[in-house]
Structure formats: structure tokens, C-alpha cells
Amino acid sequence: MKDPYKVLGVESNATDEEIKDAYRALVKKYHPDKFADSDLAELANEKMKEVNAAYDEIQKMRSGGNQNRSSGGYNPGSSSSSEFYTRVRQLINMGNIHEAEQILHTTPQETRNAEWNYLYACVLAKKGYYADAQRFFDMACNMDPNNHEYQHARNMFRGRSQQNGSYRTYQSNGCCDLDCCTSLICMDCCCECMGGDLIACC
Amino acid sequence: MFGYVLIDKPSLRVREYDYYRATYCGLCHAMGKCTGCVSRLTLSYDVTFFALVREMLEGTRVEIVKKRCPRHILKPINTVAINEPLEYSAFVGGILTSQKIVDNINDERGSRRFLAKALKLVFSKTERESMFGLPDLYDIICEKLRALNELEQSRVASIDAPADIFGELMAEALSYGLKDDKKLIAKNVGKRIGRWIYIVDAFDDYKKDRESGSYNPFVLLYGGEDFSEDNLISISKMLEAELSLALSAIELIDDEDKNREEIVKNILCLGMPQSVKRVCDRLNNKKDKN
Numbered sequence: 216m217k218d219p220y221k222v223l224g225v226e227s228n229a230t231d232e233e234i235k236d237a238y239r240a241l242v243k244k245y246h247p248d249k250f251a252d253s254d255l256a257e258l259a260n261e262k263m264k265e266v267n268a269a270y271d272e273i274q275k276m277r278s279g280g281n282q283n284r285s286s287g288g289y290n291p292g293s294s295s296s297s298e299f300y301t302r303v304r305q306l307i308n309m310g311n312i313h314e315a316e317q318i319l320h321t322t323p324q325e326t327r328n329a330e331w332n333y334l335y336a337c338v339l340a341k342k343g344y345y346a347d348a349q350r351f352f353d354m355a356c357n358m359d360p361n362n363h364e365y366q367h368a369r370n371m372f373r374g375r376s377q378q379n380g381s382y383r384t385y386q387s388n389g390c391c392d393l394d395c396c397t398s399l400i401c402m403d404c405c406c407e408c409m410g411g412d413l414i415a416c417c
Numbered sequence: 418m419f420g421y422v423l424i425d426k427p428s429l430r431v432r433e434y435d436y437y438r439a440t441y442c443g444l445c446h447a448m449g450k451c452t453g454c455v456s457r458l459t460l461s462y463d464v465t466f467f468a469l470v471r472e473m474l475e476g477t478r479v480e481i482v483k484k485r486c487p488r489h490i491l492k493p494i495n496t497v498a499i500n501e502p503l504e505y506s507a508f509v510g511g512i513l514t515s516q517k518i519v520d521n522i523n524d525e526r527g528s529r530r531f532l533a534k535a536l537k538l539v540f541s542k543t544e545r546e547s548m549f550g551l552p553d554l555y556d557i558i559c560e561k562l563r564a565l566n567e568l569e570q571s572r573v574a575s576i577d578a579p580a581d582i583f584g585e586l587m588a589e590a591l592s593y594g595l596k597d598d599k600k601l602i603a604k605n606v607g608k609r610i611g612r613w614i615y616i617v618d619a620f621d622d623y624k625k626d627r628e629s630g631s632y633n634p635f636v637l638l639y640g641g642e643d644f645s646e647d648n649l650i651s652i653s654k655m656l657e658a659e660l661s662l663a664l665s666a667i668e669l670i671d672d673e674d675k676n677r678e679e680i681v682k683n684i685l686c687l688g689m690p691q692s693v694k695r696v697c698d699r700l701n702n703k704k705d706k707n
Binding site for chain 1: 598601602605662665666668669
């Protein structure tokens with residue numbers, strides 16, 4: 216089998232978000248809808264399978280081979296959840312955000328656990344309240360740091376809000392302006408400590 | 418038929434533009450080698466695009482060298498060293514050019530016909546060489562052009578019928594000698610691009626053909642009236658659809674050469690739609706003046 220990272224076109228040290236992004240771009244590229252009436256459908260389908268296999272492979276490798284891939288976002292039944300939360304998940308999945316939010320609000324403050332925070336964050340994210348959603352994702356992760364579902368959702372969410380709408384992403388290998396200035400000032404301070412001077416005016 | 422497949426220069430990275438120039442120059446050298454010096458005068462951006470896609474399909478690794486030529490006589494410039502896809506594209510360009518001249522001799526009257534005949538003499542070597550270079554493709558292209566000609570003679574009131582034949586011609590030209598998946602992809606890309614070129618050309622020649630009475634499916638379809646805003650939009654949409662199908666097919670090629678991939682996408686996503694827009698604007702402006 217081909218190197219899964221190569222199939223997705225990413226470096227082997229890429230972050231989870233980068234992998235997710237690359238995966239999504241490829242899924243879009245080979246989407247069966249685009250080849251509905253074409254004799255290329257089969258070929259595109261094969262490519263899709265290859266990409267899916269590569270993505271699964273990477274997910275498996277990264278989670279230490281003992282956890283199944285949660286297919287992005289929430290996954291009903293993947294974690295132990297009470298009937299109440301199952302209902303909320305269903306509502307979110309159906310796109311009934313308003314009702315899900317109302318139900319969540321009925322939970323008393325003191326019994327709001329990690330899952331509550333996570334689901335509430337999902338609701339907020341759907342509503343477009345990205346900053347608030349980020350806060351609740353963080354809260355959920357802090358309350359239950361070992362839950363992969365929450366971690367994964369938070370990372371994905373971060374990745375998405377950073378890279379939205381960029382036609383081309385340029386990677387700069389050098390340091391940014393701030394780094395450059397700061398290091399100059401630091402060097403100046405160091406020189407002055409030693410009795411010398413790098414930047415004469417300060 | 419020529420002159421619509423262009424890059425959108427401002428959106429290219431500098432290194433991509435350099436690569437494009439180098440391919441253009443490489444193609445020119447390949448034409449000199451394959452179809453004779455005179456054929457270099459017919460070098461076009463359209464055939465350059467053809468060469469780029471062909472390189473993508475064959476997965477060619479290009480080598481860039483510094484070369485001098487009559488136009489860049491003082492300073493050698495970056496040029497893609499002659500490779501198989503470039504040679505092939507030179508032959509295809511040669512066949513298309515010589516056939517266009519034959520077509521002109523048949524179509525034109527008077528002094529223009531005389532000019533076309535003179536051109537045929539000038540490009541006789543081009544025709545000969547391209548015919549000997551790829552005899553079977555030469556036959557295929559001639560046959561498709563004959564079918565197209567017949568259809569045009571019958572003045573069929575459909576844009577799809579003649580466009581499809583031209584699409585098949587391009588599909589054959591682009592997929593010639595390739596195998597399996599690549600052949601399938603090439604056929605799809607060629608078909609879409611061919612159709613697009615034919616439609617744009619007919620679209621662009623609308624006013625001219627309406628006055629001269631030459632065959633133009635749009636004149637027959639729209640009864641020789643000026644295009645309304647809605648017509649223009651629906652035709653543009655139709656052309657967009659062809660391009661998006663071509664793009665989906667091209668995206669199935671995994672090209673290691675990212676510069677080449679970006680250029681081809683730039684042409685498909687920006688350069689060619691801009692040509693359509695230019696044609697639309699031209700049709701609109703003339704209407705305003707009337």
C-alpha cells in the first residue's frame with residue numbers, strides 16, 4: 216500500500232487539522248456527484264477509496280491503533296451518554312438547533328458536565344457563535360481531558376476557523392516581523408549587559 | 418478557433434509564469450524541429466495549453482535549459498527542453514494549422530482565397546511533416562473535420578451537434594497513444610475543451626457570420642437578433658459547465674509538478690472564463706452603439 220501521508224499530499228508530521236483539511240479537499244475533488252454522468256465515475260470512486268483508506272490508516276496510527284475513528288464532530292453512541300444527551304445529539308444531527316439549545320438550558324447549572332459543555336459548544340458553533348463555541352469546547356476538554364471526541368472536535372474547530380476562505384495558503388518558513396524585532400532588541404539588551412551596544416539609540 | 422485559451426497572468430505566481438513562458442518557448446523549439454521553421458510562426462497559447470495538459474497526462478518531468486532563438490537572440494532565456502509531449506503537440510498544432518488553411522481555401526472567395534492559397538504554399542512543409550509525423554492521427558482529424566464540414570453544410574440548427582464533433586476531435590488528439598485511465602481522462606478533458614472552443618468561437622463570430630451569411634448555429638437558433646442579457650447569461654453558464662467538467666477530469670491526474678498543475682487550473686478557472694467574458698462584453702458593446 217502507498218504511504219497514506221503521500222496519498223493525502225501532506226508531510227508525515229502534519230497536524231491533525233492539516234490532515235483533516237487535506238482529506239476534505241480531496242473528498243471534494245473526487246466527489247461522486249461531480250462524475251454522475253461520466254465514464255470517469257469508476258476512476259474517481261477508486262481514488263476516493265484510496266483517500267479514505269489513507270485517512271483511516273493515519274487516524275489509526277495516530278490514535279495508537281486502539282481507537283476507532285470518530286467521523287468528525289459528534290458521533291452518537293461513541294461515548295457513554297445518558298438518554299438526555301442522546302436526545303440532544305439527535306436534535307443537533309437533525310439540524311434542530313433551537314430545540315437542542317432549549318433542552319440544554321433546562322439542565323441545572325451544577326449538573327453541567329463535560330458532555331453538556333461539548334454539546335452546547337456544538338450548538339453554538341452551528342449558530343455561528345464561534346468565539347463562544349471555542350470557550351465551551353475548551354471547557355469540555357478541560358473537564359474531561361481524556362475524551363478523544365471532544366479533543367478532536369476542538370482541534371477541528373480551531374483548524375476551521377483559522378483557515379476559512381483562503382484560496383492559496385502560503386507557508387512562510389522565516390520568522391515574522393515581530394520575531395525579528397524582538398530578537399534584535401534582545402540582542403541589544405544582551406550586548407548592553409556585556410558592555411557593548413548593538414542598536415546605538417537604545 | 419484559436420486565441421481563447423489564455424492564462425490569467427495577474428493570478429499566476431511568478432515562478433508559474435516563468436514556467437509557462439518556458440513551455441511556450443520549448444514548444445516553439447519543438448515546432449522548429451518537428452514541423453519546420455515556418456510553422457513556428459503559428460505558435461499559439463492554445464497549443465501551449467494542449468502541451469501542458471499532455472505533459473500532465475504523461476507525467477513528464479521537464480528539464481529547463483537556457484536557449485537562444487531568433488526572437489531572443491541576445492540573451493538566452495529559460496526554455497523547456499524538447500520532450501515527447503512537446504513534439505507531439507507540435508505535430509498536432511501543425512495538423513490543425515494546415516487543415517485550417519485548407520478550410521479557408523474552400524470557404525473564402527476572391528483575394529482572401531488567393532491569400533489562403535499562398536499560405537498553403539508557405540506552410541506546405543508544415544503539412545507534409547505533420548502528416549508524416551502522425552499519419553493515423555492525421556487521418557482521424559481529417560475525418561472529423563470532414564464530418565464537421567458536412568454538418569455545417571447542412572446548416573443544422575444545433576450548437577451541440579457540431580460542437581460535439583469538434584470535442585471528439587480534441588478528445589482523439591489529446592488521448593492519442595495514451596492507455597487506460599489516462600486515456601479516459603484525456604478523452605473527457607479533450608471533449609470538454611473542444612466543445613468549449615467550438616461554442617466560444619461560434620459565439621464570438623456571431624455578428625460576423627450574421628452579416629456574411631456563413632454558417633453559425635447561434636444565428637440559426639436566435640434568428641439573427643441581438644443577444645438579450647438572458648441569452649448571454651445562459652450561454653456563459655453552458656460554457657462554464659463545460660469547463661467545470663474538464664476541471665473535474667483534470668483533477669483526477671495526480672501531477673507531481675505543482676507549477677504545471679497550477680497553470681492548467683489557472684487557465685481553466687480564470688483565463689478561459691475571462692475569454693468568454695470578453696466575448697460577452699464585445700457583443701454587448703456593439704449592441705449599445707447600435
